[in-house]
Amino acid sequence: MIAFWILALVLIASAVFTVTAAKPVYSVVGLLVNFIALAAMYLTLQAEFLAVIQIVVYSGAILILFVFVIALLSSGTRPFEVGPDKAPRIVIPAVVLALLTLAGLTVTALHTHTAVVLAPSTGGAAGDAGAFGSIANFGTALFTTNLLPFEVTAFILMVAVIGVVLIAGDVAPGEGAPPRRKRRANTREPIVKDTLVR
Amino acid sequence: MIVGPDNYVALSAVLFLIGVVGVIARRNPLIMLMSIELLFNAANLALVAYARSWVMNTGHIFVFLVITVAAAEAAIGLAIVVVTFRRSQHVDVDEVAALRG
Numbered sequence: 296m297i298a299f300w301i302l303a304l305v306l307i308a309s310a311v312f313t314v315t316a317a318k319p320v321y322s323v324v325g326l327l328v329n330f331i332a333l334a335a336m337y338l339t340l341q342a343e344f345l346a347v348i349q350i351v352v353y354s355g356a357i358l359i360l361f362v363f364v365i366a367l368l369s370s371g372t373r374p375f376e377v378g379p380d381k382a383p384r385i386v387i388p389a390v391v392l393a394l395l396t397l398a399g400l401t402v403t404a405l406h407t408h409t410a411v412v413l414a415p416s417t418g419g420a421a422g423d424a425g426a427f428g429s430i431a432n433f434g435t436a437l438f439t440t441n442l443l444p445f446e447v448t449a450f451i452l453m454v455a456v457i458g459v460v461l462i463a464g465d466v467a468p469g470e471g472a473p474p475r476r477k478r479r480a481n482t483r484e485p486i487v488k489d490t491l492v493r
Numbered sequence: 494m495i496v497g498p499d500n501y502v503a504l505s506a507v508l509f510l511i512g513v514v515g516v517i518a519r520r521n522p523l524i525m526l527m528s529i530e531l532l533f534n535a536a537n538l539a540l541v542a543y544a545r546s547w548v549m550n551t552g553h554i555f556v557f558l559v560i561t562v563a564a565a566e567a568a569i570g571l572a573i574v575v576v577t578f579r580r581s582q583h584v585d586v587d588e589v590a591a592l593r594g
Contacts, residue, residue, distance in 0.1 A: 306504065
């Protein structure tokens with residue numbers, strides 16, 4: 296019980312830090328804390344496999360992707376971002392819209408029928424094979440009842456990979472420049488580096 | 494004090510609220526993308542809480558799919574950020590107006 300309140304505090308604090316941080320790197324650190332606390336929160340809800348997935352996929356893969364992009368973009372000398380945030384003039388409508396969202400979510404939550412107390416899980420104690428939330432339970436449901444969504448997931452990932460290569464690859468669609476010259480024209484100081492290397 | 498599903502859903506709503514403020518009020522696209530990840534996580538927390546409430550793992554399957562879509566979304570969003578940065582040398586969503594009607 297006490298774990299919930301501690302984790303809730305950590306989650307909210309790290310989320311606020313993520314949103315209000317001055318630089319994206321600080322946001323990544325806040326987001327890392329948020330993801331790990333959320334994985335612990337999944338453990339309190341007996342979603343063991345999802346906790347592992349949360350750490351591996353979110354804090355392992357997605358955050359590394361963010362860190363790589365930040366390192367790539369801010370390696371130059373130019374300022375990363377021009378001008379201040381638009382916080383002063385838009386924070387009021389943002390908060391109003393967010394409060395409306397919170398009101399809608401609260402009404403929805405109050406009108407759904409849930410157990411007041413978390414029901415005891417069936418299928419044995421936590422950690423047993425086949426217990427609720429265990430890997431065996433999750434895998435059985437994923438590969439029998441939900442096999443088609445699982446395969447669609449693979450298709451989505453393939454489309455995303457192709458899309459990323461098309462968007463950020465060397466030869467953008469519609470631009471006929473050969474990859475070698477295009478890379479030189481687009482980076483900021485590649486020619487100096489090339490002469491230094493050769 | 495007993496912690497029930499309502500506590501988890503309320504926490505999920507608060508996290509969603511923080512993410513919405515981040516998406517709207519910031520104009521650094523990287524922080525906006527991270528706020529979108531916060532939104533995904535808030536929704537996931539509600540799904541897991543409801544799955545635990547009914548002791549049905551369909552919510553877990555759904556969270557699995559959401560995580561996959563979030564990974565794809567982050568990859569494509571970051572690719573767009575990189576392309577934008579290549580063209581204009583700085584990243585600011587207010588400056589990206591090439592597709593404005």
